[in-house]
Amino acid sequence: MDKIDRIMVDNEEIYDIKTVARGPIGKLPLTDKMLRKSPSGNLFGLSQNVGMGWSPNMLDGKQILLLSTQGGLKDEEGNPLALGYHTGHWEVDLLMKEAANEITQHAGIPFAAYVSDPCDGRTQGTTGMFDSFPYRNDAAMVHRRLIRSLPTRDAVLGIGTCDKGLPAMIIALASMHDLPTVIIPGGVTLPPLYGEDAGKVQTIGARYSNDELSLEEAAELGCMACATPGGGCQFLGTAATAQVVAEAMGMTVPHAALAPSGQKVWKEMARESARALSQWNKKRLLQKISLRMMPSITLWSYTQHLEVLRIYYYTFLLSHMQQNVRFLL
Incomplete structure (x- = not known):
């Protein structure tokens, strides 16, 4: 048997290929002014929207972009088809679904895009650690390009969990001066x-090498450490602290940080965030303002939040968060 025959399927039915299709039924909500004045990309965007399955009768709503760090691939029952890099981005898609449904209920149009993220826990002791710091800057840049690449967006909802993806999201959304963001x-x-x-379980190799753990103890502890499939590490390290700082800076709804992944309060927080953006013009919710009506982030308020950073943040993450200043001025 030839090597090519080992991977090719002998099934002639797969070559019964359709070359044309009926296309979506209906009409785009175009006007004389739109055809004469709108960028061609805005018009073709409407064609793309209905091509992906959106109703042509529901194209007039507020367009809200959902950006996330989702990683991995699950089947319809939530079982893994392909693993992510870490639990922090494994269940983010559930938050996106809650937010998207809420936006749709308010007659909005949700869009979704992704920039996944790595995990220091997985790369400890390897050359992968060289990519930890640069990732934040690179991802923030890609997030900003994705935002600009949806010219008709009215607001942006950013979803991130850990100390690479979430700081990148914060930097990107903080730089969106003219857009409501949450x-x-x-x-x-x-x-x-x-x-x-x-945190502690990451020392099982060192403790075993120093005869502080048996092989069986190390195997059991390592298996149990991530007790639920989604969310960042449970200790107040840089991942959890990044969530605390995002809330302290007024970029989230109240009580958003550190909700247990997958639970009702966690899903409701996503719906509240979507409602905040869906109703921002009615409730006068502006960019980077939480429902507590905290002041917009300015250089002055940023220095006040540095007190929070000083208490909770490790130095290496703080150095990257301070880059926000140049986007906020």
Whole structure:
């Protein structure tokens, strides 16, 4: 058998290929002014929208872009088809679905785009650590390009969990001076009922090497550490702290940080965030303002929030958060 025959399927039915289709039924809500004055991209965007399945009768709503760090691939029942890099981005798609449904209920049009993120826990002791700091800047740049690449967006909802993806999202959304923006923190994974949190468990190799753990103990502790499939690490490290800082800076709805991933309060927080953007013009919710009506982020308010950073933040993450200043001026 030839090598090519090992991967090719001998099934002639697959070559029964359709070359044309009826296309969506209906009419675009075009006007004389739109055809004469609108950029061609705006018009073709409407064609793309109905081509993807959106009703041509529902194209007049507020367009809200959902950006997230989603990673991995699940089947319809939530079982893994392809793993993500970490639990922090594994269930982010559930938050996006809650937010998208809420936007649709308010006659809006949700769009979704993704820039996934790495995990320091997975790359510890490897050359992958060289990419931790640069990732934040690179991802923030890609997020901003994705925002600009949807010229008709009215607002942006950013969803991130850990200390690479979430700071990148914060930097990107903080630089959107003319757009309403809200951050949805991805929450935390639960600690095991018996065992160690995701911080301490990363030392099982060192402790085993120093005869502090048996092989069986190390294997059991490592298996239990991430007790639920979604959310960032349970200890107040840089991932959890990034969520605290996002809320402290007024970029989230109240009580958004550190909700247990997958639980009702976590899903409701996503719906509240979507409602805040869907109703921002009615409620006078402006860019980077939470429902507490905290002041817009200015250089003055940013320095006040540095007190929070000083208490909670590790130095390496703080150095990257301070880049926000040049986008906020």
